[in-house]
Amino acid sequence: MEANQPQGPVEIALVGDLTENQSDLFHALLDVQPGGPCVLYFDSPGGSPYVAIGLTSLILLRNLDATGVVVGECSSGALWPFAACRRRIVTPYSVLLFHRLRWQSDENVVLPEAAEWTRHFGRLEGDMDRLLARLLGISEAQLRRWNTPGRYMTGQELAEAGLVELADLEPLVLDARKRAPRPPKKKRRSRK
Numbered sequence: 001m002e003a004n005q006p007q008g009p010v011e012i013a014l015v016g017d018l019t020e021n022q023s024d025l026f027h028a029l030l031d032v033q034p035g036g037p038c039v040l041y042f043d044s045p046g047g048s049p050y051v052a053i054g055l056t057s058l059i060l061l062r063n064l065d066a067t068g069v070v071v072g073e074c075s076s077g078a079l080w081p082f083a084a085c086r087r088r089i090v091t092p093y094s095v096l097l098f099h100r101l102r103w104q105s106d107e108n109v110v111l112p113e114a115a116e117w118t119r120h121f122g123r124l125e126g127d128m129d130r131l132l133a134r135l136l137g138i139s140e141a142q143l144r145r146w147n148t149p150g151r152y153m154t155g156q157e158l159a160e161a162g163l164v165e166l167a168d169l170e171p172l173v174l175d176a177r178k179r180a181p182r183p184p185k186k187k188r189r190s191r192k
Helices: 022-031 047-059 076-083 111-136 140-147 157-158
Strands: 011-019 037-046 063-072 085-089 095-098 150-156
Touching: 011 022, 022 047, 037 076, 047 076, 047 111, 063 076, 076 095, 076 111, 085 157, 095 140, 095 157, 111 140, 140 150, 150 157
Parallel strands: 011 037, 037 063, 063 085, 063 095
Antiparallel strands: 095 150
């Protein structure tokens, strides 16, 4: 193996608003070989539904062996690429916000355009909700209960629902020669 080749799966951070990082995220996913492994770390409040479906499409169409890890927040539009991951991991401190899609438009929209946008967005919302429910392996009715009016879910709650793996946080090892200090073990009382 050459020294310049990365060892292990490609690691990609989905941090902040997905819309603001769209180009970098698309390029990072395209750098993963089709069918190849990658780990996606999520700490994102979401972003545009179009970016969400674009990232999800890249993961699914390129058959990426993606592991999603929610290290902080995974909300709104970030839920779709997370759900597209073959393996999904959260911590007890992870937070995921489910809600109905929100849209906004320019101020100078004429009424016919606004009516068409409303029709389109209603269909997009339904299609994306069906996809999210399918990817998570839950019913559309369950997703509607979480979406309306919107629900914050903890990593623990999603693990209890059987949708994700729960990872306990362990102290980091900062130096490979030294182990991180462990909390002292409780002494057992001896019986006399």
